[in-house]
Amino acid sequence: MILLSESEKQHLIAGAESDLRCDGRGCLDNRPITLCVDSVSTAAGSSRLRLGSSTDVLVIIKPDIVTPLNSAANCGQIKITCECSSNASRHYESRSECDQAMNMLNVTLSRFLSSNAVDLKKLCIEESHFCWCLNVEVSIIELSSGSLISATSIALKAALLTCNLPRVTVVERAGEFELNVTDDIYDCCSLADFAANWPIVVSVHKLGNAHVVDCNLEEETCSHSSLLVPVTPTGRIVGVCKTDHQSLTQTSLLSMLSVGVEAGKKLHQLLDVILESHISENKLLTRI
Amino acid sequence: MISETCSSVSFDETLSWRDLWKDILPSKQKSCFKRSNRKSEESRKFFAKLGVQSSSTGSCYYEIGNTKVVAAISGPRECQRNELTYVTIGYISCHVTFANFAYPSKRISTDACMNLESIIEDALSSVVCLTRYPASSIDVFVVIIDDDGAVLPSALTAASLALIDASIDCYDVLIGSSILIADDIMIVDPTKAEETQLENTADSCSILNIGYLPNFNQIAAFLQTGSCSPSKVADALQKSISCIPDMHATIRFFVAQYKNNKNS
Numbered sequence: 001m002i003l004l005s006e007s008e009k010q011h012l013i014a015g016a017e018s019d020l021r022c023d024g025r026g027c028l029d030n031r032p033i034t035l036c037v038d039s040v041s042t043a044a045g046s047s048r049l050r051l052g053s054s055t056d057v058l059v060i061i062k063p064d065i066v067t068p069l070n071s072a073a074n075c076g077q078i079k080i081t082c083e084c085s086s087n088a089s090r091h092y093e094s095r096s097e098c099d100q101a102m103n104m105l106n107v108t109l110s111r112f113l114s115s116n117a118v119d120l121k122k123l124c125i126e127e128s129h130f131c132w133c134l135n136v137e138v139s140i141i142e143l144s145s146g147s148l149i150s151a152t153s154i155a156l157k158a159a160l161l162t163c164n165l166p167r168v169t170v171v172e173r174a175g176e177f178e179l180n181v182t183d184d185i186y187d188c189c190s191l192a193d194f195a196a197n198w199p200i201v202v203s204v205h206k207l208g209n210a211h212v213v214d215c216n217l218e219e220e221t222c223s224h225s226s227l228l229v230p231v232t233p234t235g236r237i238v239g240v241c242k243t244d245h246q247s248l249t250q251t252s253l254l255s256m257l258s259v260g261v262e263a264g265k266k267l268h269q270l271l272d273v274i275l276e277s278h279i280s281e282n283k284l285l286t287r288i
Numbered sequence: 289m290i291s292e293t294c295s296s297v298s299f300d301e302t303l304s305w306r307d308l309w310k311d312i313l314p315s316k317q318k319s320c321f322k323r324s325n326r327k328s329e330e331s332r333k334f335f336a337k338l339g340v341q342s343s344s345t346g347s348c349y350y351e352i353g354n355t356k357v358v359a360a361i362s363g364p365r366e367c368q369r370n371e372l373t374y375v376t377i378g379y380i381s382c383h384v385t386f387a388n389f390a391y392p393s394k395r396i397s398t399d400a401c402m403n404l405e406s407i408i409e410d411a412l413s414s415v416v417c418l419t420r421y422p423a424s425s426i427d428v429f430v431v432i433i434d435d436d437g438a439v440l441p442s443a444l445t446a447a448s449l450a451l452i453d454a455s456i457d458c459y460d461v462l463i464g465s466s467i468l469i470a471d472d473i474m475i476v477d478p479t480k481a482e483e484t485q486l487e488n489t490a491d492s493c494s495i496l497n498i499g500y501l502p503n504f505n506q507i508a509a510f511l512q513t514g515s516c517s518p519s520k521v522a523d524a525l526q527k528s529i530s531c532i533p534d535m536h537a538t539i540r541f542f543v544a545q546y547k548n549n550k551n552s
Contacts, residue, residue: 245413247506
């Protein structure tokens with residue numbers, strides 16, 4: 001939240017209603033994204049996403065083999081932890097902005113983990129004995145360009161699509177199960193199958209009468225209210241939530257929802273195109 | 289009923305009785321879902337009592353079916369946050385806890401509480417006239433005693449009634465409602481048992497929780513859990529809102545009764 005005068009707010013809102021935002025975009029246009037995957041050598045999957053001039057998120061995935069929970073013996077587990085660097089916000093030592101952002105992230109990510117868009121059965125190795133537990137660490141390096149949750153969900157999906165787990169075989173010996181991890185560093189299986197249906201969160205803000213996607217911090221401050229829409233590639237919604245401080249009419253809510261779903265589907269297609277070359281390269285590596 | 293442990297009947301032991309009887313059992317069990325005690329578009333009966341807690345500024349006990357929620361308000365008091373945004377307007381902070389006996393077999397994660405807290409804070413910010421409480425914070429404490437479905441809508445309604453008891457200026461009363469969408473079925477105000485049954489049998493199951501302002505016809509809180517297709521949301525929203533005017537009339541009656549008792 002930054003301080004804006006009333007005239008600045010009126011300027012932003014009037015511009016959005018005429019489909020013209022401060023940087024020349026239309027209401028439904030996204031900012032260019034810079035995505036760098038597989039850069040951290042100690043992690044199985046990683047991605048770093050830069051949006052606008054100063055929203056920077058790093059997602060790292062480290063797998064672990066654990067015993068499945070009793071209540072879900074054929075499912076794997078995912079644990080997501082978020083942390084925020086101390087110079088993430090433009091104010092010096094502003095813990096409250098960082099804490100707010102982290103709470104928001106934790107809550108949004110936990111909402112769609114419990115839905116059936118995320119098929120945890122694919123992470124199971126041997127029922128009731130072994131399963132993968134993906135420890136996902138999200139580091140917020142900077143958050144001063146707004147749209148943090150959207151950026152994090154794209155980075156998370158990119159990290160999962162390019163994540164490579166070592167190939168593991170289960171051998172049964174006299175009733176006991178043993179795990180053999182392959183020695184070959186190129187013999188791995190990718191999580192692209194598991195992450196194919198992973199949702200991307202789009203946040204749609206209401207500025208006056210206009211519905212705006214991918215807002216920067218100034219636009220988020222003068223927005224009337226916003227809708228967080230996690231969309232899967234097939235167009236299903238998995239945990240929509242209305243945030244921010246004003247109430248919405250039924251028609252507004254439904255039109256913001258449809259705007260969010262369309263924007264989400266476009267982002268999925270974009271991400272697939274960007275990562276296609278990387279994923280096919282990985283498949284070549286495993287054949288060697 | 290063929291018992292699997294019965295040894296005098298000779299049948300292939302790898303088949304279960306369901307396989308043998310599957311030609312006779314109805315194949316589409318999910319479309320046979322019917323509620324026994326109320327219609328699919330009817331919500332349960334509820335009860336609200338204001339002023340149940342003596343040491344807080346305002347409080348309310350709200351019960352719908354078997355779900356029981358208590359909300360208490362403390363404030364307005366000096367705002368703990370130093371940001372300049374809160375000099376001219378007030379700030380609502382919410383703390384949600386689940387009673388230890390609400391779920392004896394499982395631990396509630398802090399994420400579940402934070403989820404509810406953020407939604408209740410945002411919803412109440414649109415209901416309370418925050419410009420009348422500059423540089424102040426209003427603390428809302430919600431305790432969920434028993435969970436039988438519709439926890440978020442009950443918490444929203446209870447908090448809103450507690451605000452009325454605390455005589456805090458509000459634009460409208462906030463009434464919560466929930467609806468479950470499972471394949472082709474939509475049922476308003478599902479109980480926990482109905483939720484679990486449809487989650488296990490249906491291909492896709494989703495619950496919409498809504499906080500509604502009846503005088504303005506606006507939505508102050510909206511949370512969708514599970515996975516559903518966006519085309520069903522419009523219809524589901526309409527159905528869940530349709531039972532709110534009756535709830536509003538009953539709530540006005542409860543509030544009037546409480547005010548009369550307080551005056552006399």
